Amino acid sequence: MSRCVLVREPIQTQAVVETLTQPEDGATITFEGIVRNNSRGRQTQFLDYEAYEEMALKQMEDLAAAAIAQFKVRDVRMVHRLGRLQIGETSVLIVVASAHRAPAYEASRWLIDTLKRKVPIWKKEYFVDGAVWADGEPFPDDIARVQGSPSQQVASK
Amino acid sequence: MRVQILFFGVLKDLVGRASESLELDEGATVADVLEHYELRVPKLRGFMPSLAFSVNQHYTGPGAVLGDGDEVALLPPVSGGTSR
Numbered sequence: 001m002s003r004c005v006l007v008r009e010p011i012q013t014q015a016v017v018e019t020l021t022q023p024e025d026g027a028t029i030t031f032e033g034i035v036r037n038n039s040r041g042r043q044t045q046f047l048d049y050e051a052y053e054e055m056a057l058k059q060m061e062d063l064a065a066a067a068i069a070q071f072k073v074r075d076v077r078m079v080h081r082l083g084r085l086q087i088g089e090t091s092v093l094i095v096v097a098s099a100h101r102a103p104a105y106e107a108s109r110w111l112i113d114t115l116k117r118k119v120p121i122w123k124k125e126y127f128v129d130g131a132v133w134a135d136g137e138p139f140p141d142d143i144a145r146v147q148g149s150p151s152q153q154v155a156s157k
Numbered sequence: 158m159r160v161q162i163l164f165f166g167v168l169k170d171l172v173g174r175a176s177e178s179l180e181l182d183e184g185a186t187v188a189d190v191l192e193h194y195e196l197r198v199p200k201l202r203g204f205m206p207s208l209a210f211s212v213n214q215h216y217t218g219p220g221a222v223l224g225d226g227d228e229v230a231l232l233p234p235v236s237g238g239t240s241r
Contacts, residue, residue, distance in 0.1 A: 033238050035240070036240040052163065052165055052211075052230055052232070055211055055215075058215075080237060091237075112239070116236075119238075120211075120230070120235055120237075121237025122165055122166035122236050123237065124166075133166045133167040133233070133236070134236040136234025137235070137236070138207065138234055139234060139235075143209045143216045144217065144218030146191065146219055
């Protein structure tokens with residue numbers, strides 16, 4: 001089942017919410033990530049988002065399924081935009097539908113926090129005087145690195 | 158055997174391309190791929206501790222053994238979603 005999508009046009013938040021909502025839902029929580037006009041004290045002009053698209057979609061679908069199982073919400077939609085985004089535009093949309101609001105809030109927060117650490121999407125920030133790839137958040141411990149936790153370390157040569 | 162290597166974000170800029178095909182010995186691991194690029198692109202060295210890796214679109218560790226035709230990606234810390 002497809003709950004997640006990557007798009008290159010503006011995200012249609014209201015349409016996603018209306019399509020998801022069912023009569024048994026008592027709450028929908030909508031989270032939108034917005035492109036801000038500054039980053040670490042510098043004025044941002046615009047952002048470029050790129051993704052490892054096949055893997056990002058798989059990861060997003062896994063997160064959506066995990067959130068439904070873990071928080072017992074009815075359903076989830078996640079939309080991430082790629083390409084060039086201007087200040088004020090929506091980069092990511094997460095909608096959670098649930099009978100009750102408490103699990104919907106929790107699932108929404110968990111989904112954006114986890115997406116930001118695990119889903120392979122990157123942004124380049126453009127300033128008046130240059131462009132940089134944004135420092136990402138460190139990968140969580142369950143993703144192995146060269147210098148990960150001891151159990152995940154590559155065998156020494 | 159040949160594997161396809163993908164570079165994303167800052168790595169794509171450092172290596173100068175988004176992907177390439179790499180010839181490896183049988184039994185080679187992700188760590189062998191890293192060693193190859195550390196030698197070829199010394200600027201990558203500083204990034205290595207922060208990177209994650211995937212084989213065929215699943216996160217994996219440096220010890221993963223590769224097979225012919227595998228798609229290996231070097232992934233810098235991700236920055237999707239929204240501003241901090």
